[in-house]
Amino acid sequence: MIHFNKPPRTGNEDKYVLEAMNSLKISGDGAFGKRSQEWFEKRYGCPKTLLTPSCTHALEMAALLLDIKEGDEVIMPSYTFVSTADAFALRGAKIVFVDVRSETMNMDERLIEAAITPKTRVIVPVHYAGVGCNMDVIMDIATRHNLFVVEDAAQGFEATYKGKPLGTIGHLGAFSFHETKNVTSGGEGGLLLINDERFSQRAEIIREKGTNRSQFFRGMVDKYGWMDIGSSYLPSELQAAYLWGNLEEVDAIQNHRLNVWKMYYTKLEGLAQKGLIELPFIPEGCVHNAHMFYFKVQDLETRTALLEQFKAQNIGAVFHYLPLHSAPAGLKYGRMFGEDVYTTKESERLVRLPLYYGISNEEIDAVCDILMKWSAC
Structure with a gap:
Protein backbone atom coordinates (compact mmCIF):
# COMPACT_ATOMS: atom_id res chain seq x y z
CA MET A 1 0.00 0.00 0.00
CA ILE A 2 1.30 3.44 -0.96
CA HIS A 3 -0.53 5.97 1.18
CA PHE A 4 -1.52 9.38 -0.10
CA ASN A 5 -0.04 10.96 3.02
CA LYS A 6 1.92 10.13 6.14
CA PRO A 7 2.29 12.76 8.87
CA PRO A 8 5.87 14.07 9.07
CA ARG A 9 7.86 12.57 11.93
CA THR A 10 11.53 13.40 12.14
CA GLY A 11 12.62 11.69 15.36
CA ASN A 12 12.52 14.26 18.14
CA GLU A 13 8.74 14.62 18.38
CA ASP A 14 8.45 11.76 20.89
CA LYS A 15 11.09 13.31 23.16
CA TYR A 16 9.53 16.77 23.05
CA VAL A 17 5.97 15.56 23.62
CA LEU A 18 7.15 13.55 26.64
CA GLU A 19 9.08 16.58 27.88
CA ALA A 20 5.90 18.64 27.64
CA MET A 21 3.88 15.92 29.39
CA ASN A 22 6.38 15.82 32.24
CA SER A 23 6.39 19.59 32.65
CA LEU A 24 4.07 21.47 34.96
CA LYS A 25 2.28 23.10 32.01
CA ILE A 26 0.57 21.26 29.17
CA SER A 27 -2.05 23.91 28.37
CA GLY A 28 -1.42 26.61 25.78
CA ASP A 29 1.45 29.11 25.57
CA GLY A 30 4.04 26.94 27.26
CA ALA A 31 7.73 26.81 26.40
CA PHE A 32 7.26 24.93 23.11
CA GLY A 33 4.42 27.19 22.06
CA LYS A 34 6.43 30.34 22.65
CA ARG A 35 9.50 28.85 20.99
CA SER A 36 7.51 27.94 17.89
CA GLN A 37 5.90 31.36 17.61
CA GLU A 38 9.27 33.06 17.94
CA TRP A 39 10.61 30.78 15.20
CA PHE A 40 7.93 31.97 12.79
CA GLU A 41 8.32 35.62 13.72
CA LYS A 42 12.07 35.50 13.16
CA ARG A 43 12.02 33.36 10.01
CA TYR A 44 9.24 35.31 8.29
CA GLY A 45 9.80 38.77 9.73
CA CYS A 46 6.24 38.79 11.01
CA PRO A 47 5.40 41.20 13.87
CA LYS A 48 3.20 38.70 15.71
CA THR A 49 2.19 35.06 15.33
CA LEU A 50 -0.19 33.01 17.45
CA LEU A 51 -0.52 29.25 17.39
CA THR A 52 -4.10 27.99 17.13
CA PRO A 53 -5.71 24.53 17.37
CA SER A 54 -6.30 24.59 13.60
CA CYS A 55 -6.16 26.83 10.54
CA THR A 56 -9.95 27.00 10.80
CA HIS A 57 -9.55 28.68 14.18
CA ALA A 58 -6.96 31.10 12.81
CA LEU A 59 -9.42 32.15 10.10
CA GLU A 60 -12.21 32.50 12.67
CA MET A 61 -9.95 34.76 14.70
CA ALA A 62 -9.30 36.86 11.59
CA ALA A 63 -13.04 37.30 11.06
CA LEU A 64 -13.45 38.38 14.70
CA LEU A 65 -10.51 40.78 14.49
CA LEU A 66 -12.02 42.46 11.43
CA ASP A 67 -15.41 42.76 13.13
CA ILE A 68 -17.20 40.94 10.33
CA LYS A 69 -20.95 41.19 10.83
CA GLU A 70 -24.20 40.23 9.19
CA GLY A 71 -24.56 41.77 5.75
CA ASP A 72 -20.83 42.15 5.07
CA GLU A 73 -19.45 40.55 1.93
CA VAL A 74 -16.23 38.57 1.65
CA ILE A 75 -14.66 37.69 -1.71
CA MET A 76 -12.89 34.34 -2.14
CA PRO A 77 -12.52 31.46 -4.60
CA SER A 78 -15.07 28.68 -4.68
CA TYR A 79 -12.27 26.15 -5.09
CA THR A 80 -11.13 25.94 -1.48
CA PHE A 81 -11.74 24.03 1.73
CA VAL A 82 -14.95 24.81 3.59
CA SER A 83 -13.11 26.50 6.47
CA THR A 84 -12.24 29.47 4.27
CA ALA A 85 -15.94 30.28 3.93
CA ASP A 86 -17.11 28.97 7.30
CA ALA A 87 -14.99 31.42 9.27
CA PHE A 88 -16.78 34.41 7.74
CA ALA A 89 -20.22 32.86 7.31
CA LEU A 90 -20.23 32.22 11.07
CA ARG A 91 -20.11 35.99 11.58
CA GLY A 92 -23.05 36.51 9.23
CA ALA A 93 -21.13 37.51 6.10
CA LYS A 94 -22.27 36.76 2.59
CA ILE A 95 -19.60 34.83 0.69
CA VAL A 96 -18.97 36.07 -2.84
CA PHE A 97 -17.26 33.38 -4.89
CA VAL A 98 -15.19 34.19 -7.97
CA ASP A 99 -13.77 31.91 -10.62
CA VAL A 100 -10.21 30.56 -10.64
CA ARG A 101 -7.37 30.75 -13.12
CA SER A 102 -7.23 27.40 -14.89
CA GLU A 103 -3.43 27.24 -14.84
CA THR A 104 -3.00 27.59 -11.05
CA MET A 105 -6.46 26.98 -9.52
CA ASN A 106 -5.98 30.27 -7.64
CA MET A 107 -8.62 32.99 -7.55
CA ASP A 108 -8.59 35.02 -10.75
CA GLU A 109 -7.46 38.45 -9.56
CA ARG A 110 -8.85 40.00 -12.75
CA LEU A 111 -12.40 39.28 -11.55
CA ILE A 112 -12.11 40.68 -8.03
CA GLU A 113 -12.67 44.37 -8.63
CA ALA A 114 -15.93 43.87 -10.49
CA ALA A 115 -17.21 41.73 -7.60
CA ILE A 116 -16.77 44.54 -5.06
CA THR A 117 -19.89 46.24 -3.72
CA PRO A 118 -20.43 48.81 -0.93
CA LYS A 119 -20.84 45.81 1.41
CA THR A 120 -17.47 44.24 0.62
CA ARG A 121 -15.08 44.12 3.58
CA VAL A 122 -12.47 41.45 2.90
CA ILE A 123 -10.66 39.64 0.09
CA VAL A 124 -9.43 36.12 0.92
CA PRO A 125 -6.85 34.78 -1.54
CA VAL A 126 -6.19 31.05 -1.18
CA HIS A 127 -2.72 29.94 -2.24
CA TYR A 128 -3.53 26.59 -3.81
CA ALA A 129 -0.83 23.91 -3.64
CA GLY A 130 1.56 26.43 -2.10
CA VAL A 131 1.61 28.57 -5.25
CA GLY A 132 1.05 32.26 -4.55
CA CYS A 133 -1.88 34.24 -5.90
CA ASN A 134 -1.11 37.51 -7.70
CA MET A 135 -0.72 39.42 -4.46
CA ASP A 136 0.50 42.67 -6.08
CA VAL A 137 -2.82 43.09 -7.86
CA ILE A 138 -4.88 41.90 -4.88
CA MET A 139 -3.19 44.27 -2.43
CA ASP A 140 -3.54 47.17 -4.87
CA ILE A 141 -7.28 46.51 -5.21
CA ALA A 142 -7.64 46.24 -1.44
CA THR A 143 -5.78 49.52 -0.87
CA ARG A 144 -7.82 51.45 -3.42
CA HIS A 145 -11.13 50.13 -2.04
CA ASN A 146 -10.14 50.26 1.65
CA LEU A 147 -10.54 46.49 2.10
CA PHE A 148 -8.75 43.97 4.27
CA VAL A 149 -6.83 41.00 2.90
CA VAL A 150 -6.72 37.71 4.80
CA GLU A 151 -4.40 35.18 3.19
CA ASP A 152 -5.59 31.60 3.49
CA ALA A 153 -2.10 30.16 3.37
CA ALA A 154 -3.15 26.78 4.77
CA GLN A 155 -0.98 25.19 2.08
CA GLY A 156 1.55 28.02 1.92
CA PHE A 157 4.13 27.19 4.60
CA GLU A 158 7.66 27.95 3.28
CA ALA A 159 6.39 29.19 -0.12
CA THR A 160 7.02 32.73 -1.36
CA TYR A 161 5.65 35.36 -3.73
CA LYS A 162 8.30 37.71 -5.10
CA GLY A 163 10.52 36.88 -2.17
CA LYS A 164 7.84 37.38 0.48
CA PRO A 165 6.60 34.39 2.50
CA LEU A 166 2.99 33.54 1.80
CA GLY A 167 0.83 34.55 4.75
CA THR A 168 2.89 37.69 5.46
CA ILE A 169 1.61 39.91 2.64
CA GLY A 170 -2.01 40.58 3.59
CA HIS A 171 -3.18 42.22 6.81
CA LEU A 172 -3.61 38.76 8.33
CA GLY A 173 -2.62 35.25 7.29
CA ALA A 174 -3.36 31.69 8.34
CA PHE A 175 -1.28 28.49 8.18
CA SER A 176 -2.43 24.91 8.66
CA PHE A 177 -0.47 22.26 10.52
CA HIS A 178 -2.94 19.47 9.77
CA GLU A 179 -1.35 16.05 9.35
CA THR A 180 -1.53 16.41 5.55
CA LYS A 181 0.58 19.59 5.54
CA ASN A 182 4.34 19.98 5.19
CA VAL A 183 4.69 20.22 8.98
CA THR A 184 2.16 19.25 11.63
CA SER A 185 1.49 19.90 15.28
CA GLY A 186 0.43 16.37 16.05
CA GLY A 187 -2.37 15.99 13.51
CA GLU A 188 -4.18 19.30 13.88
CA GLY A 189 -3.00 22.86 14.31
CA GLY A 190 -2.69 26.31 12.80
CA LEU A 191 -1.10 29.71 13.05
CA LEU A 192 -2.46 33.24 12.79
CA LEU A 193 0.05 35.63 11.23
CA ILE A 194 -0.59 39.24 12.26
CA ASN A 195 1.09 41.52 9.75
CA ASP A 196 -0.79 44.66 10.74
CA GLU A 197 0.28 45.48 14.30
CA ARG A 198 -2.93 47.29 15.19
CA PHE A 199 -4.49 43.82 15.58
CA SER A 200 -1.81 42.31 17.83
CA GLN A 201 -3.15 43.16 21.26
CA ARG A 202 -6.76 42.37 20.46
CA ALA A 203 -5.74 39.06 18.85
CA GLU A 204 -4.26 37.92 22.16
CA ILE A 205 -7.46 38.87 23.95
CA ILE A 206 -9.73 37.08 21.46
CA ARG A 207 -7.52 34.00 21.63
CA GLU A 208 -7.78 33.91 25.45
CA LYS A 209 -11.60 33.77 25.61
CA GLY A 210 -11.88 37.54 25.45
CA THR A 211 -9.63 38.14 28.46
CA ASN A 212 -6.31 39.95 28.93
CA ARG A 213 -4.84 36.82 30.51
CA SER A 214 -1.70 36.95 28.32
CA GLN A 215 -0.90 40.44 29.61
CA PHE A 216 -1.42 39.20 33.17
CA PHE A 217 1.14 36.40 32.72
CA ARG A 218 3.62 38.93 31.34
CA GLY A 219 3.12 41.09 34.43
CA MET A 220 1.53 43.94 32.48
CA VAL A 221 -1.64 43.93 34.62
CA ASP A 222 -2.18 42.78 38.21
CA LYS A 223 -5.31 40.79 37.35
CA TYR A 224 -7.14 39.80 34.23
CA GLY A 225 -10.77 40.12 33.24
CA TRP A 226 -13.27 39.90 30.41
CA MET A 227 -12.29 42.57 27.90
CA ASP A 228 -13.89 41.55 24.58
CA ILE A 229 -15.60 38.73 22.76
CA GLY A 230 -13.41 35.72 22.14
CA SER A 231 -13.09 31.98 22.37
CA SER A 232 -10.61 29.28 23.33
CA TYR A 233 -8.11 29.43 20.50
CA LEU A 234 -5.00 28.08 22.27
CA PRO A 235 -3.54 24.73 21.23
CA SER A 236 -2.16 22.48 23.93
CA GLU A 237 1.54 22.37 24.69
CA LEU A 238 1.57 18.80 23.37
CA GLN A 239 0.64 20.08 19.92
CA ALA A 240 3.36 22.73 20.07
CA ALA A 241 5.95 20.18 21.21
CA TYR A 242 5.25 17.94 18.22
CA LEU A 243 5.41 20.96 15.91
CA TRP A 244 8.79 21.96 17.32
CA GLY A 245 10.13 18.53 16.40
CA ASN A 246 9.09 19.23 12.81
CA LEU A 247 10.38 22.80 12.73
CA GLU A 248 13.85 21.73 13.86
CA GLU A 249 14.12 19.61 10.71
Whole structure:
Protein backbone atom coordinates (compact mmCIF):
# COMPACT_ATOMS: atom_id res chain seq x y z
CA MET A 1 0.00 0.00 0.00
CA ILE A 2 1.30 3.44 -0.96
CA HIS A 3 -0.53 5.97 1.18
CA PHE A 4 -1.52 9.38 -0.10
CA ASN A 5 -0.04 10.96 3.02
CA LYS A 6 1.92 10.13 6.14
CA PRO A 7 2.29 12.76 8.87
CA PRO A 8 5.87 14.07 9.07
CA ARG A 9 7.86 12.57 11.93
CA THR A 10 11.53 13.40 12.14
CA GLY A 11 12.62 11.69 15.36
CA ASN A 12 12.52 14.26 18.14
CA GLU A 13 8.74 14.62 18.38
CA ASP A 14 8.45 11.76 20.89
CA LYS A 15 11.09 13.31 23.16
CA TYR A 16 9.53 16.77 23.05
CA VAL A 17 5.97 15.56 23.62
CA LEU A 18 7.15 13.55 26.64
CA GLU A 19 9.08 16.58 27.88
CA ALA A 20 5.90 18.64 27.64
CA MET A 21 3.88 15.92 29.39
CA ASN A 22 6.38 15.82 32.24
CA SER A 23 6.39 19.59 32.65
CA LEU A 24 4.07 21.47 34.96
CA LYS A 25 2.28 23.10 32.01
CA ILE A 26 0.57 21.26 29.17
CA SER A 27 -2.05 23.91 28.37
CA GLY A 28 -1.42 26.61 25.78
CA ASP A 29 1.45 29.11 25.57
CA GLY A 30 4.04 26.94 27.26
CA ALA A 31 7.73 26.81 26.40
CA PHE A 32 7.26 24.93 23.11
CA GLY A 33 4.42 27.19 22.06
CA LYS A 34 6.43 30.34 22.65
CA ARG A 35 9.50 28.85 20.99
CA SER A 36 7.51 27.94 17.89
CA GLN A 37 5.90 31.36 17.61
CA GLU A 38 9.27 33.06 17.94
CA TRP A 39 10.61 30.78 15.20
CA PHE A 40 7.93 31.97 12.79
CA GLU A 41 8.32 35.62 13.72
CA LYS A 42 12.07 35.50 13.16
CA ARG A 43 12.02 33.36 10.01
CA TYR A 44 9.24 35.31 8.29
CA GLY A 45 9.80 38.77 9.73
CA CYS A 46 6.24 38.79 11.01
CA PRO A 47 5.40 41.20 13.87
CA LYS A 48 3.20 38.70 15.71
CA THR A 49 2.19 35.06 15.33
CA LEU A 50 -0.19 33.01 17.45
CA LEU A 51 -0.52 29.25 17.39
CA THR A 52 -4.10 27.99 17.13
CA PRO A 53 -5.71 24.53 17.37
CA SER A 54 -6.30 24.59 13.60
CA CYS A 55 -6.16 26.83 10.54
CA THR A 56 -9.95 27.00 10.80
CA HIS A 57 -9.55 28.68 14.18
CA ALA A 58 -6.96 31.10 12.81
CA LEU A 59 -9.42 32.15 10.10
CA GLU A 60 -12.21 32.50 12.67
CA MET A 61 -9.95 34.76 14.70
CA ALA A 62 -9.30 36.86 11.59
CA ALA A 63 -13.04 37.30 11.06
CA LEU A 64 -13.45 38.38 14.70
CA LEU A 65 -10.51 40.78 14.49
CA LEU A 66 -12.02 42.46 11.43
CA ASP A 67 -15.41 42.76 13.13
CA ILE A 68 -17.20 40.94 10.33
CA LYS A 69 -20.95 41.19 10.83
CA GLU A 70 -24.20 40.23 9.19
CA GLY A 71 -24.56 41.77 5.75
CA ASP A 72 -20.83 42.15 5.07
CA GLU A 73 -19.45 40.55 1.93
CA VAL A 74 -16.23 38.57 1.65
CA ILE A 75 -14.66 37.69 -1.71
CA MET A 76 -12.89 34.34 -2.14
CA PRO A 77 -12.52 31.46 -4.60
CA SER A 78 -15.07 28.68 -4.68
CA TYR A 79 -12.27 26.15 -5.09
CA THR A 80 -11.13 25.94 -1.48
CA PHE A 81 -11.74 24.03 1.73
CA VAL A 82 -14.95 24.81 3.59
CA SER A 83 -13.11 26.50 6.47
CA THR A 84 -12.24 29.47 4.27
CA ALA A 85 -15.94 30.28 3.93
CA ASP A 86 -17.11 28.97 7.30
CA ALA A 87 -14.99 31.42 9.27
CA PHE A 88 -16.78 34.41 7.74
CA ALA A 89 -20.22 32.86 7.31
CA LEU A 90 -20.23 32.22 11.07
CA ARG A 91 -20.11 35.99 11.58
CA GLY A 92 -23.05 36.51 9.23
CA ALA A 93 -21.13 37.51 6.10
CA LYS A 94 -22.27 36.76 2.59
CA ILE A 95 -19.60 34.83 0.69
CA VAL A 96 -18.97 36.07 -2.84
CA PHE A 97 -17.26 33.38 -4.89
CA VAL A 98 -15.19 34.19 -7.97
CA ASP A 99 -13.77 31.91 -10.62
CA VAL A 100 -10.21 30.56 -10.64
CA ARG A 101 -7.37 30.75 -13.12
CA SER A 102 -7.23 27.40 -14.89
CA GLU A 103 -3.43 27.24 -14.84
CA THR A 104 -3.00 27.59 -11.05
CA MET A 105 -6.46 26.98 -9.52
CA ASN A 106 -5.98 30.27 -7.64
CA MET A 107 -8.62 32.99 -7.55
CA ASP A 108 -8.59 35.02 -10.75
CA GLU A 109 -7.46 38.45 -9.56
CA ARG A 110 -8.85 40.00 -12.75
CA LEU A 111 -12.40 39.28 -11.55
CA ILE A 112 -12.11 40.68 -8.03
CA GLU A 113 -12.67 44.37 -8.63
CA ALA A 114 -15.93 43.87 -10.49
CA ALA A 115 -17.21 41.73 -7.60
CA ILE A 116 -16.77 44.54 -5.06
CA THR A 117 -19.89 46.24 -3.72
CA PRO A 118 -20.43 48.81 -0.93
CA LYS A 119 -20.84 45.81 1.41
CA THR A 120 -17.47 44.24 0.62
CA ARG A 121 -15.08 44.12 3.58
CA VAL A 122 -12.47 41.45 2.90
CA ILE A 123 -10.66 39.64 0.09
CA VAL A 124 -9.43 36.12 0.92
CA PRO A 125 -6.85 34.78 -1.54
CA VAL A 126 -6.19 31.05 -1.18
CA HIS A 127 -2.72 29.94 -2.24
CA TYR A 128 -3.53 26.59 -3.81
CA ALA A 129 -0.83 23.91 -3.64
CA GLY A 130 1.56 26.43 -2.10
CA VAL A 131 1.61 28.57 -5.25
CA GLY A 132 1.05 32.26 -4.55
CA CYS A 133 -1.88 34.24 -5.90
CA ASN A 134 -1.11 37.51 -7.70
CA MET A 135 -0.72 39.42 -4.46
CA ASP A 136 0.50 42.67 -6.08
CA VAL A 137 -2.82 43.09 -7.86
CA ILE A 138 -4.88 41.90 -4.88
CA MET A 139 -3.19 44.27 -2.43
CA ASP A 140 -3.54 47.17 -4.87
CA ILE A 141 -7.28 46.51 -5.21
CA ALA A 142 -7.64 46.24 -1.44
CA THR A 143 -5.78 49.52 -0.87
CA ARG A 144 -7.82 51.45 -3.42
CA HIS A 145 -11.13 50.13 -2.04
CA ASN A 146 -10.14 50.26 1.65
CA LEU A 147 -10.54 46.49 2.10
CA PHE A 148 -8.75 43.97 4.27
CA VAL A 149 -6.83 41.00 2.90
CA VAL A 150 -6.72 37.71 4.80
CA GLU A 151 -4.40 35.18 3.19
CA ASP A 152 -5.59 31.60 3.49
CA ALA A 153 -2.10 30.16 3.37
CA ALA A 154 -3.15 26.78 4.77
CA GLN A 155 -0.98 25.19 2.08
CA GLY A 156 1.55 28.02 1.92
CA PHE A 157 4.13 27.19 4.60
CA GLU A 158 7.66 27.95 3.28
CA ALA A 159 6.39 29.19 -0.12
CA THR A 160 7.02 32.73 -1.36
CA TYR A 161 5.65 35.36 -3.73
CA LYS A 162 8.30 37.71 -5.10
CA GLY A 163 10.52 36.88 -2.17
CA LYS A 164 7.84 37.38 0.48
CA PRO A 165 6.60 34.39 2.50
CA LEU A 166 2.99 33.54 1.80
CA GLY A 167 0.83 34.55 4.75
CA THR A 168 2.89 37.69 5.46
CA ILE A 169 1.61 39.91 2.64
CA GLY A 170 -2.01 40.58 3.59
CA HIS A 171 -3.18 42.22 6.81
CA LEU A 172 -3.61 38.76 8.33
CA GLY A 173 -2.62 35.25 7.29
CA ALA A 174 -3.36 31.69 8.34
CA PHE A 175 -1.28 28.49 8.18
CA SER A 176 -2.43 24.91 8.66
CA PHE A 177 -0.47 22.26 10.52
CA HIS A 178 -2.94 19.47 9.77
CA GLU A 179 -1.35 16.05 9.35
CA THR A 180 -1.53 16.41 5.55
CA LYS A 181 0.58 19.59 5.54
CA ASN A 182 4.34 19.98 5.19
CA VAL A 183 4.69 20.22 8.98
CA THR A 184 2.16 19.25 11.63
CA SER A 185 1.49 19.90 15.28
CA GLY A 186 0.43 16.37 16.05
CA GLY A 187 -2.37 15.99 13.51
CA GLU A 188 -4.18 19.30 13.88
CA GLY A 189 -3.00 22.86 14.31
CA GLY A 190 -2.69 26.31 12.80
CA LEU A 191 -1.10 29.71 13.05
CA LEU A 192 -2.46 33.24 12.79
CA LEU A 193 0.05 35.63 11.23
CA ILE A 194 -0.59 39.24 12.26
CA ASN A 195 1.09 41.52 9.75
CA ASP A 196 -0.79 44.66 10.74
CA GLU A 197 0.28 45.48 14.30
CA ARG A 198 -2.93 47.29 15.19
CA PHE A 199 -4.49 43.82 15.58
CA SER A 200 -1.81 42.31 17.83
CA GLN A 201 -3.15 43.16 21.26
CA ARG A 202 -6.76 42.37 20.46
CA ALA A 203 -5.74 39.06 18.85
CA GLU A 204 -4.26 37.92 22.16
CA ILE A 205 -7.46 38.87 23.95
CA ILE A 206 -9.73 37.08 21.46
CA ARG A 207 -7.52 34.00 21.63
CA GLU A 208 -7.78 33.91 25.45
CA LYS A 209 -11.60 33.77 25.61
CA GLY A 210 -11.88 37.54 25.45
CA THR A 211 -9.63 38.14 28.46
CA ASN A 212 -6.31 39.95 28.93
CA ARG A 213 -4.84 36.82 30.51
CA SER A 214 -1.70 36.95 28.32
CA GLN A 215 -0.90 40.44 29.61
CA PHE A 216 -1.42 39.20 33.17
CA PHE A 217 1.14 36.40 32.72
CA ARG A 218 3.62 38.93 31.34
CA GLY A 219 3.12 41.09 34.43
CA MET A 220 1.53 43.94 32.48
CA VAL A 221 -1.64 43.93 34.62
CA ASP A 222 -2.18 42.78 38.21
CA LYS A 223 -5.31 40.79 37.35
CA TYR A 224 -7.14 39.80 34.23
CA GLY A 225 -10.77 40.12 33.24
CA TRP A 226 -13.27 39.90 30.41
CA MET A 227 -12.29 42.57 27.90
CA ASP A 228 -13.89 41.55 24.58
CA ILE A 229 -15.60 38.73 22.76
CA GLY A 230 -13.41 35.72 22.14
CA SER A 231 -13.09 31.98 22.37
CA SER A 232 -10.61 29.28 23.33
CA TYR A 233 -8.11 29.43 20.50
CA LEU A 234 -5.00 28.08 22.27
CA PRO A 235 -3.54 24.73 21.23
CA SER A 236 -2.16 22.48 23.93
CA GLU A 237 1.54 22.37 24.69
CA LEU A 238 1.57 18.80 23.37
CA GLN A 239 0.64 20.08 19.92
CA ALA A 240 3.36 22.73 20.07
CA ALA A 241 5.95 20.18 21.21
CA TYR A 242 5.25 17.94 18.22
CA LEU A 243 5.41 20.96 15.91
CA TRP A 244 8.79 21.96 17.32
CA GLY A 245 10.13 18.53 16.40
CA ASN A 246 9.09 19.23 12.81
CA LEU A 247 10.38 22.80 12.73
CA GLU A 248 13.85 21.73 13.86
CA GLU A 249 14.12 19.61 10.71
CA VAL A 250 12.22 21.86 8.33
CA ASP A 251 15.04 22.05 5.79
CA ALA A 252 15.26 18.25 5.58
CA ILE A 253 11.49 17.98 5.22
CA GLN A 254 11.33 20.62 2.53
CA ASN A 255 14.31 19.31 0.57
CA HIS A 256 12.80 15.85 0.48
CA ARG A 257 9.38 17.09 -0.61
CA LEU A 258 10.84 19.32 -3.32
CA ASN A 259 12.92 16.43 -4.65
CA VAL A 260 9.83 14.22 -4.81
CA TRP A 261 7.91 16.96 -6.64
CA LYS A 262 10.74 17.32 -9.17
CA MET A 263 10.89 13.55 -9.69
CA TYR A 264 7.19 13.38 -10.46
CA TYR A 265 7.42 16.34 -12.83
CA THR A 266 10.40 14.90 -14.70
CA LYS A 267 8.95 11.41 -14.99
CA LEU A 268 5.58 12.68 -16.26
CA GLU A 269 6.82 15.30 -18.71
CA GLY A 270 6.54 12.83 -21.58
CA LEU A 271 2.83 12.30 -20.92
CA ALA A 272 2.30 16.06 -20.88
CA GLN A 273 4.16 16.45 -24.17
CA LYS A 274 1.80 13.88 -25.70
CA GLY A 275 -1.19 15.89 -24.47
CA LEU A 276 -2.40 13.15 -22.13
CA ILE A 277 -2.05 15.22 -18.95
CA GLU A 278 -1.37 18.79 -17.86
CA LEU A 279 1.37 19.37 -15.31
CA PRO A 280 1.38 22.08 -12.60
CA PHE A 281 2.24 25.62 -13.64
CA ILE A 282 4.38 27.84 -11.40
CA PRO A 283 4.06 31.56 -12.32
CA GLU A 284 7.11 33.80 -12.46
CA GLY A 285 7.89 35.21 -9.04
CA CYS A 286 6.36 32.26 -7.19
CA VAL A 287 8.41 29.70 -5.31
CA HIS A 288 6.27 26.73 -4.33
CA ASN A 289 6.76 24.48 -1.32
CA ALA A 290 5.96 21.04 -2.78
CA HIS A 291 2.86 20.86 -0.66
CA MET A 292 1.27 18.64 -3.27
CA PHE A 293 1.83 17.26 -6.73
CA TYR A 294 -1.18 17.28 -8.98
CA PHE A 295 -1.88 16.97 -12.67
CA LYS A 296 -4.99 17.18 -14.82
CA VAL A 297 -6.55 14.69 -17.20
CA GLN A 298 -9.08 15.25 -19.97
CA ASP A 299 -12.33 15.14 -17.99
CA LEU A 300 -14.22 13.67 -15.02
CA GLU A 301 -14.83 10.33 -16.75
CA THR A 302 -11.12 9.92 -17.47
CA ARG A 303 -10.21 10.84 -13.89
CA THR A 304 -12.70 8.40 -12.40
CA ALA A 305 -11.31 5.52 -14.47
CA LEU A 306 -7.70 6.46 -13.61
CA LEU A 307 -8.39 6.68 -9.89
CA GLU A 308 -9.94 3.22 -10.05
CA GLN A 309 -6.70 1.91 -11.50
CA PHE A 310 -4.71 3.50 -8.68
CA LYS A 311 -7.13 2.05 -6.14
CA ALA A 312 -6.81 -1.44 -7.62
CA GLN A 313 -3.04 -1.22 -7.07
CA ASN A 314 -3.43 0.09 -3.48
CA ILE A 315 -2.06 3.52 -4.35
CA GLY A 316 -3.60 6.52 -2.62
CA ALA A 317 -4.13 8.94 -5.49
CA VAL A 318 -7.10 11.25 -4.88
CA PHE A 319 -9.11 14.17 -6.23
CA HIS A 320 -9.57 17.38 -4.24
CA TYR A 321 -12.19 20.02 -3.41
CA LEU A 322 -15.76 20.07 -4.61
CA PRO A 323 -16.56 23.70 -5.48
CA LEU A 324 -18.26 25.52 -2.61
CA HIS A 325 -20.59 27.73 -4.64
CA SER A 326 -22.71 24.77 -5.78
CA ALA A 327 -22.75 23.01 -2.38
CA PRO A 328 -25.94 23.28 -0.26
CA ALA A 329 -24.26 25.64 2.24
CA GLY A 330 -22.64 27.60 -0.57
CA LEU A 331 -26.05 28.27 -2.09
CA LYS A 332 -27.37 29.31 1.33
CA TYR A 333 -24.53 31.50 2.56
CA GLY A 334 -22.93 32.68 -0.66
CA ARG A 335 -23.29 33.45 -4.32
CA MET A 336 -21.14 33.07 -7.41
CA PHE A 337 -20.07 36.31 -9.05
CA GLY A 338 -19.99 35.96 -12.82
CA GLU A 339 -19.68 32.67 -14.63
CA ASP A 340 -18.17 29.44 -13.41
CA VAL A 341 -15.93 29.02 -16.44
CA TYR A 342 -13.11 27.04 -14.86
CA THR A 343 -13.82 26.21 -11.21
CA THR A 344 -16.02 23.14 -11.73
CA LYS A 345 -14.53 21.98 -15.01
CA GLU A 346 -10.93 22.14 -13.80
CA SER A 347 -11.73 20.63 -10.40
CA GLU A 348 -13.15 17.56 -12.15
CA ARG A 349 -9.87 17.01 -14.02
CA LEU A 350 -7.45 17.23 -11.11
CA VAL A 351 -5.61 14.24 -9.60
CA ARG A 352 -3.26 14.40 -6.60
CA LEU A 353 -0.42 11.90 -6.16
CA PRO A 354 1.15 10.58 -2.94
CA LEU A 355 3.68 13.04 -1.52
CA TYR A 356 5.01 13.02 2.02
CA TYR A 357 8.23 13.18 3.99
CA GLY A 358 9.77 9.73 3.71
CA ILE A 359 8.18 8.45 0.52
CA SER A 360 10.78 6.36 -1.30
CA ASN A 361 12.05 6.51 -4.87
CA GLU A 362 10.69 3.00 -5.39
CA GLU A 363 7.23 4.12 -4.32
CA ILE A 364 7.41 7.12 -6.67
CA ASP A 365 8.38 4.76 -9.50
CA ALA A 366 5.42 2.52 -8.69
CA VAL A 367 3.03 5.48 -8.83
CA CYS A 368 4.43 6.63 -12.16
CA ASP A 369 4.34 3.09 -13.58
CA ILE A 370 0.55 3.07 -13.17
CA LEU A 371 0.36 6.27 -15.21
CA MET A 372 2.63 4.89 -17.91
CA LYS A 373 0.49 1.75 -18.25
CA TRP A 374 -2.67 3.88 -18.28
CA SER A 375 -1.26 6.10 -21.02
CA ALA A 376 -0.46 3.08 -23.17
CA CYS A 377 -4.06 1.81 -23.15
